[in-house]
Amino acid sequence: MTRKYDLLTLGRSSIDLYSANVGSPFEKIEAFNAFVGGCPLNIATGSRRLGLNTAILTGVGNDQVGNFIKHFLDQEGIVTDWVPTIEGTRSSAVVLGIEPPDKFPLVYYRENCADIHLNIDHVAAIPFQDFRAAAFSGTAFSKDPSRTAMFYALELAKKNQVTRLLDIDFRADQWFDPRAFGVTIRAALSSFNIVVGTEEEILATFLTDKEQLLIKHQQISAPEIRGNIENAIQEILESGVETLVVKRGKDGASIFQPDKAEIKVPGFPVEVLNVLGAGDAFCAGFSYGLLSGWDLYKSVRMGNACGAIIVTREGCANFMPAYQEVMDFVAGYGGL
Template sequence: MKPLDLLTLGRSSIDLYSANVGSPFEKIEAFNAFVGGCPLNIATGSQRLGLKTAILTGIGNDQVGNFIKHFLDKEGISTEWVPVIEGTRSSAVVLGIEPPDRFPLVYYRENCADINLNIDHVAAIPFENFKAAAFSGTAFSKDPSRTAMFYALELAKQNDVIRLLDIDFRADQWFDPRAFGVTIRAALGSFNIVVGTEEEILATFLTDKEQLLIKHQQISAPEIRGNIENGISEILASGVETLVVKRGKDGASIFQPGKEEVKVPGFPVEVLNVLGAGDAFCAGFSYGLLNDWDLYKSVRMGNACGAIIVTREGCANFMPTLEEVTAFTESYGGL
């Protein structure tokens, strides 16, 4: 088979987004159907920029699974490793959109297909044909997916594949939010690159449930108390080569062992919906990285993709093309 650039692993879903922007959740009258999930969003964004991508995710033997796979096929993303897992259901997400700062989120993931990915599904993947693999934290939340992800990390490392972790903390997907940190810390040393927000880094070292506060059911935007400097130092001490901290409108920062923090400015835009911004960032960052750009320019590309997506209604369906990103960045003076 032909070499591929990027494999993403983990969550996929049908996303039902409020069609009544600004309406309180209880007054929503209609929803628009899109697709989502951190790995699916990254794969779509990367594919639209020009990378050759594939995804390992699971779908149920149901119409929602057909909906998800139809989208992936239409985008040109390789679905060779997307199994239909009998006895499971494809995942779903429901979202309210109340800009600028309220985005209540409800997950429907009981016995969902992607969390039933197993060792055999991973073993079928020819890791030697990929340059990079992007993992998401939620895929480590339950077995058999958790064990499958650790096995995928082993195989990726054996084949010298770049291993990227999007921390992707979703507190309600874990039986105890502290279990998230215990699990992710066990995996950190196997990654070359880790990407996350300050809150996600703090979640990685959460020791007390009282440190975590979720308002208005904003699962993707928790408030977490802790020492961010210590968190950054711990991640770098684990063996991670590069840590990228996403800072929203303030851009992002690059941290590497023994080096000073490098701040990369963002692009000021008016926010419509923040969901998917981090995934768009990872897509843009991956595009730069796999085209041998330096870290600064790659992160700047990630910032641009994230800025574009927050002005749009949804996630995967609205990921920008390379032409759109180029026009956007040129309007700000370039990368």
């Protein structure tokens, strides 16, 4: 069956204010650059620039920030037919400091944010039968009505034989209790074909003690989490997930499937400027490979390349590479 669209991404979107003073401590920042972001928006942009026909389900407020986000999406050629303006809410915002190589403090402004008010009606309007794949993000499950909307979207995607991918996207401060993240995500795991996450995010999926979690310098996107990674990986595979991809930063990524040996996929060594958005770029590249009929190894290698490019750049969505940029980049490393 021929489907009209390649990929649907679902969840948060935001205006991202990134420090214009790279290396400056947060309290000494003098100016910010305005970009757009949010895991699903970043994946949508990255996959679109690579050549996929991509749509997004997110919510914006009836405000200028919402106009800013939608203008960007329209300029990129991302299908916005299912992006509602939700009255009485505000479009989301993020403020980020950039202190390479290892300090990236992050502040979210998501009180009453529009995308967490996505509901069942917004999901019901989407023609899932027209999509080949759908990429979900963990944060969209953090509160209702978005949480219920995402579970409903999973139902419809599965019913219409849409490939379902989860970017674990653990952001501890978006949950009333970090352990609630794991309880919720575990309830959804069996509905996904593919799960992608860092070691920390995989451990967060099985967090049982708040003391296992440590966040330094307000680096919400890079927590330290104690736990048994081998056990966590095995539990995800036993849930019914067909493929688990573990992102390992500069060390590349690993592919796990039930009853198969781990496949290690090397990364691309680069000098890091800003790690934010690297995981989303990975998912964009990986999705491109997957939907282009590539094998898992080559698809993950494509994801690694996109992630490596983004960490050398200032922001996320605005800096996602086009297909030829990625091909030129990997050529210097022997190709994919």
